[in-house]
Amino acid sequence: MLQQFTDEQLMLRYRDGDASAFEQLYTRYKQPLHRYLQHQCGNKATAEELFQDVWMNLIRARQRYEVTASFKTFIYRMAHNRLIDHYRKQRHGIPRSYHEDEILQNSWEFADPISPEQTVSGQQQWHILLQAIESLPEAQREAFLLKENTGLSLEEIASITGVNSETAKSRLRYAVNKLRKTLDL
Amino acid sequence: MANQKHDQQEFDRYLQGSSPLSTTYQHNDAGGPTELTDARILAAAKSAVNKPSTGSPFGGYQRMVPTSIAALFMLTLAAVFIHDQFPSTPLQPAPVLSSAPTSSPEDHAAAVVGQTALNESVSTSKPQPASAPLELARVDSQTRAAPDPVTASKAASPAPLKEPMHRLQQDTANAYADTSAGARGKPEKAEQYKEKGLAAIEESKTARLSDKIVATKVRSADNWLTDIAARLKNQQIKQAKVELQAFRKNYPHHVIDPKRFPEIIRLLAELEPGSPSP
Numbered sequence: 001m002l003q004q005f006t007d008e009q010l011m012l013r014y015r016d017g018d019a020s021a022f023e024q025l026y027t028r029y030k031q032p033l034h035r036y037l038q039h040q041c042g043n044k045a046t047a048e049e050l051f052q053d054v055w056m057n058l059i060r061a062r063q064r065y066e067v068t069a070s071f072k073t074f075i076y077r078m079a080h081n082r083l084i085d086h087y088r089k090q091r092h093g094i095p096r097s098y099h100e101d102e103i104l105q106n107s108w109e110f111a112d113p114i115s116p117e118q119t120v121s122g123q124q125q126w127h128i129l130l131q132a133i134e135s136l137p138e139a140q141r142e143a144f145l146l147k148e149n150t151g152l153s154l155e156e157i158a159s160i161t162g163v164n165s166e167t168a169k170s171r172l173r174y175a176v177n178k179l180r181k182t183l184d185l
Numbered sequence: 186m187a188n189q190k191h192d193q194q195e196f197d198r199y200l201q202g203s204s205p206l207s208t209t210y211q212h213n214d215a216g217g218p219t220e221l222t223d224a225r226i227l228a229a230a231k232s233a234v235n236k237p238s239t240g241s242p243f244g245g246y247q248r249m250v251p252t253s254i255a256a257l258f259m260l261t262l263a264a265v266f267i268h269d270q271f272p273s274t275p276l277q278p279a280p281v282l283s284s285a286p287t288s289s290p291e292d293h294a295a296a297v298v299g300q301t302a303l304n305e306s307v308s309t310s311k312p313q314p315a316s317a318p319l320e321l322a323r324v325d326s327q328t329r330a331a332p333d334p335v336t337a338s339k340a341a342s343p344a345p346l347k348e349p350m351h352r353l354q355q356d357t358a359n360a361y362a363d364t365s366a367g368a369r370g371k372p373e374k375a376e377q378y379k380e381k382g383l384a385a386i387e388e389s390k391t392a393r394l395s396d397k398i399v400a401t402k403v404r405s406a407d408n409w410l411t412d413i414a415a416r417l418k419n420q421q422i423k424q425a426k427v428e429l430q431a432f433r434k435n436y437p438h439h440v441i442d443p444k445r446f447p448e449i450i451r452l453l454a455e456l457e458p459g460s461p462s463p
Contacts, residue, residue, distance in 0.1 A: 014234070022230040031217050038216060051218055055226045059233045126213045129206075148210050154200075176199050176206060177192050185205045 007071035015062045025071070026055070032149040033079060039145050040083060042134050050086060054079045069159075072150055077160045080142070087138075097137035125183060132182040136175055143171040144179070406436045410446050417448045425452060433457075 002010065002024040013021035033054065038047035057078055065074075087094045133141055139161075146157045158168035179185075198204050218226075409432050416425040429452055432439075443450045 014230070017234050019231045019234045022234075023227060026223075026226065026230070030223070034218050035216055048218065048222055052222055052226060056229060059226075059230050062233065123213065125209055129209050148207060173192075173196050176196055176204070180195060180199075180204075180206055183206065183209065185209070 008067045011062070011065055011071050011074075012067065015065050022059075029072075029075060033075065036076070036145045036149040037079060037083070039130070039133055040138070040142055041086070046086070050079070050082050054082050057082070070156075072152065073156050073160060076146065076150060076152070080160050080162075083142075095138040097139035129179065129183060132179050136178060140171045140175040140178075143168055144175040147172055406432070406439045409436075410441060410449060413449055413452075414446050417452065422452075426456060429453060429456060 002021060005013070005021070005024070007025060007028065010021040010025045014025065030051075034047065034051050037050050037054075038044060041047045041050065054075070058075060084094060084098075087098075133144065136144065142161060143157060146152060146160060150156075152160070154169050154172065155165050157172070158165045161168060163171075195204065199206060409428070413425050413428050413432065416422075416428065429449065433453075433456075441449055441453065
């Protein structure tokens with residue numbers, strides 16, 4: 001029955017005390033959100049912690065929830081903010097790539113590209129892609145992962161990451177080109 | 186150039202959702218949170234809903250603000266009511282009961298001189314005989330040393346401060362002389378006024394010393410003995426001796442109860458070999 005509701009309606013119902021609405025929302029989002037965090041951090045344990053924090057923050061903020069944007073944008077913005085907090089607490093702080101609007105394409109080192117002679121299975125190709133994703137600068141990686149895991153538009157990705165559309169587009173373009181070349185697609 | 190064009194075309198294809206890159210990424214969507222994480226989050230979500238966050242009549246920030254404002258209003262009303270019912274009486278300065286100076290000697294000196302300069306014309310202290318200040322000074326030095334050795338050492342030690350204090354008194358007297366002479370338009374009498382100013386300072390000092398003696402006397406013998414006994418108990422023998430000597434000077438005829446203060450009797454026997462021991 002709850003499946004017919006939109007994300008925003010479910011969140012409003014949860015705000016008003018319907019715990020089953022939350023379950024429905026959680027079921028919809030847990031997989032892509034977790035994958036986004038895990039591939040962004042490259043560490044399962046950290047991803048697990050961040051994932052839990054994001055949902056806990058959502059639970060705490062439920063009474064202040066108003067429909068001002070799509071729920072998807074709302075929760076991924078929370079996830080992005082938590083991620084930035086996580087980076088801030090790291091020894092090196094927020095990665096440089098978040099501050100650089102001019103993206104240094106040449107400084108990026110390709111993972112070993114697949115030669116035309118090589119034949120790789122789908123599973124192998126996926127692993128190579130994951131390695132290539134991991135070697136992307138963080139900001140580009142995030143743009144790609146948001147696009148893949150949410151299907152959001154460039155404007156929405158820009159809104160989540162707090163940059164303008166051009167920057168978001170530029171980050172995504174560089175990421176896609178690098179990954180495509182690595183996989184020889 | 187051709188490469189760039191190709192890249193752009195591929196990127197546009199990707200944005201449209203028909204890129205093999207997306208297919209590869211979506212190929213394996215394994216993963217996800219652990220069951221434990223699932224359980225924790227769902228439990229937290231349920232308990233947050235079941236917990237009444239603003240259920241109690243005084244719970245929640247939104248209710249605290251008006252309650253605080255109402256309480257503040259009531260307090261203000263009560264204060265106004267009390268003020269109307271019991272009109273305030275002018276506050277009197279607290280009398281000085283302790284002979285021990287609590288502030289630094291410089292402050293003390295400044296206070297004495299400043300007060301003297303202000304109150305010179307309305308001084309109510311009775312003139313003392315010429316020998317009185319000397320006698321009182323002797324007693325004062327003893328009483329200062331007597332009640333508390335710590336303050337006594339403070340009061341006794343600052344010999345170097347005597348010079349600045351004296352200079353301050355002189356300055357005050359000079360200022361008094363200048364003002365008085367200037368106001369009266371007789372510069373030739375400045376010396377007389379200066380002397381008068383110094384005399385007023387001396388008078389005021391005398392008055393304060395006598396106040397201190399009274400204050401020392403006010404301290405009851407019993408309390409004093411209890412303090413001395415406490416010092417003896419804490420092994421502060423020297424201080425106890427000093428205090429006991431001061432006590433004997435202030436209460437020469439006081440009979441010390443040997444049952445209550447046997448240790449003081451013993452000390453007294455040491456100090457005054459002729460006195461009866463318990």
